[in-house]
Amino acid sequence: MSLSKQSLTTSLRLITVTLAATLIGCGSNPSGSGYDPATSVHTTSTTRSQADTSSAPAPVYEPVLQRVSEPVPLADGHPNEYVVQVGDTLWDISATFLKDPWYWPEIWYVNPQIENPHLIYPGDVLGLVTIDGQTRITNVRASTYRLSPQARVTPLNESINSIPFEAVASFLSSGVVLEKNQAAALPYLLETRGDHLIASAGNEIYVRGIKGDQPSTRYNIVHVGDPLIDPDDNRLIGYHGILIGEGSLRRTGDPATVALTDSNQEAVTGDRLLPARVDVPLNFFPRTPSSTIEGRIISVVGGVTQIGQYQVVVMNRGSNNGLAVGDVLSVFQAGRVVEDRIGGGDVRLPDEQAGTIMVFKTYDRISYGLVMEATDAIHIHDAVRNPT
Numbered sequence: 001m002s003l004s005k006q007s008l009t010t011s012l013r014l015i016t017v018t019l020a021a022t023l024i025g026c027g028s029n030p031s032g033s034g035y036d037p038a039t040s041v042h043t044t045s046t047t048r049s050q051a052d053t054s055s056a057p058a059p060v061y062e063p064v065l066q067r068v069s070e071p072v073p074l075a076d077g078h079p080n081e082y083v084v085q086v087g088d089t090l091w092d093i094s095a096t097f098l099k100d101p102w103y104w105p106e107i108w109y110v111n112p113q114i115e116n117p118h119l120i121y122p123g124d125v126l127g128l129v130t131i132d133g134q135t136r137i138t139n140v141r142a143s144t145y146r147l148s149p150q151a152r153v154t155p156l157n158e159s160i161n162s163i164p165f166e167a168v169a170s171f172l173s174s175g176v177v178l179e180k181n182q183a184a185a186l187p188y189l190l191e192t193r194g195d196h197l198i199a200s201a202g203n204e205i206y207v208r209g210i211k212g213d214q215p216s217t218r219y220n221i222v223h224v225g226d227p228l229i230d231p232d233d234n235r236l237i238g239y240h241g242i243l244i245g246e247g248s249l250r251r252t253g254d255p256a257t258v259a260l261t262d263s264n265q266e267a268v269t270g271d272r273l274l275p276a277r278v279d280v281p282l283n284f285f286p287r288t289p290s291s292t293i294e295g296r297i298i299s300v301v302g303g304v305t306q307i308g309q310y311q312v313v314v315m316n317r318g319s320n321n322g323l324a325v326g327d328v329l330s331v332f333q334a335g336r337v338v339e340d341r342i343g344g345g346d347v348r349l350p351d352e353q354a355g356t357i358m359v360f361k362t363y364d365r366i367s368y369g370l371v372m373e374a375t376d377a378i379h380i381h382d383a384v385r386n387p388t
Contacts, residue, residue: 102328198266291322
């Protein structure tokens, strides 16, 4: 039995509406909305429906974002065209064209013939064009990921991520920072089953605070460690989280029963449970913050003191301060105080720029960022500010 082209298009639209209900904030707008790359799907066809939006009307893409008064400087030796490769990131591609990669949204020209143009796929050809006397970057030719002659469904994680996923893997699975309000709201270990004061792999624990999760849901068991104090105002903003082990929900209820499947240390009463899978949006455009940011690095995942490229850091500024996913910040080493042996007295040396950080997850008062560039050693308590 064959379907007419009109019937097939109608069927695809119905499928798209169903799929859209399951998607989590796909990156359909350049302001940095995220999505879950593990579960999202992307529908492509000759005339494609928008599979990555909600049932609300499709967004209207502006031809170009213009927020800068002067031309954005291009990188030395930039190409006129670039073919997107598997393994590329948006940051890498931006740096291919631009001296400052975070200015990408300022000169990105949206091709209205491509649905959801803010997703970029291997095989796409990006090029420099001149529009009204201004240099712009646009997708001059879409790959077969977008223009397949037949209907097909491909995972959204085949699109180009803004940052390398493997670089934030440690954030997803190990040392975390618990925001103060978040720590108090998490499910907690009430008691160990049986005659055990502490629990390890193979034991079961009773947990309070689990709501709505289904059996087999996996958790990370985290011990609430040392407090994190904001160095700017000495207020408590969170706690270091120490990964104890992993568990799986065996029985729902209050208390619920969780079986420990793996452990690094013994779990004790009061330890908290985090979802084993943390959603991190990896498809967004780098950009300068919309507000003035003056903050500091307060922690680094992994516990090292000197911080290099692709390490995850925690900053003492968050959404309450105007930070959002995709915002780019410059890191400045605090200038040392030295003695003026000639004129007398102490003099603080100027702060020196040491690197660039891109924000990939925010809470009210803290945010996580990935070090994209490190031109010098970066340390805890170094300043983070708007790029200049």
